[in-house]
Amino acid sequence: MRLEMKYNGARFAVLLEDNPASRELIAQLPLELEFSDYAQKEKIAHLPKPLSVKNTPNYNPQIGDVFYFSPWGNIGIFYGKQPPFNGLVYLGKILHTNNSDDIETLKNIKGNFVMRLYTQEL
Template identity: 40%
Template sequence: MSTRGVRIQLTVDGAVVATATLEGHASARDFVALLPLELSLEDYAATEKIAVLPRPLTTTEPMAACTPSAGDISFYVPWGNIAIFYNDGQLSQGLVRLGRLDSGLSAIRRKGSMVVTFEPARE
């Protein structure tokens, strides 16, 4: 299954707050296999919202360094967590970009924790 162009949506309290398009690699495909998925996202380093996934994602690519931009959805291999960046990040070893927000960055920037359901987008 290819995930190139697969769109997902993020909902809070039943309302869609953001949409994203995923990459086509093994880690992104593995993330899609977990959907729907409800996670409590917490602020981290005034840069991103993070949550630990129920299990680590498949990673077949060598762990190259990645510098995330605001709107990137990533998997941080060392901690086994998902990260949604609402500000640009720093060069990070072990960060795998899963995709990018198409809309809703302002909702992710909201201060504090939020319970979000990740699911395939309803077109």
């Protein structure tokens, strides 16, 4: 499955991991979520319902990853380096386009912003 994220004309395509948390996120879509900057490394938004993290391993985060942070119940996108942290669950990866640098676009968004999330079949 593919997740589409839209903000102010910009579109971010995410290839989702096949895991319980990603499937539960898909079940909540479509959503409009308010994102904010956190630690100058990530954009985060709180979900209306928590995702299952049972049997999901911790992982080594990478720039461009879409993740779920179970202690806070939020999803996010890393645009800066982040060390591994307990409670991070990998949901997917932003697919880069030839026409733009999606990570730089996200990084440069100032203040809170609303992004629409919906699914797209591959």
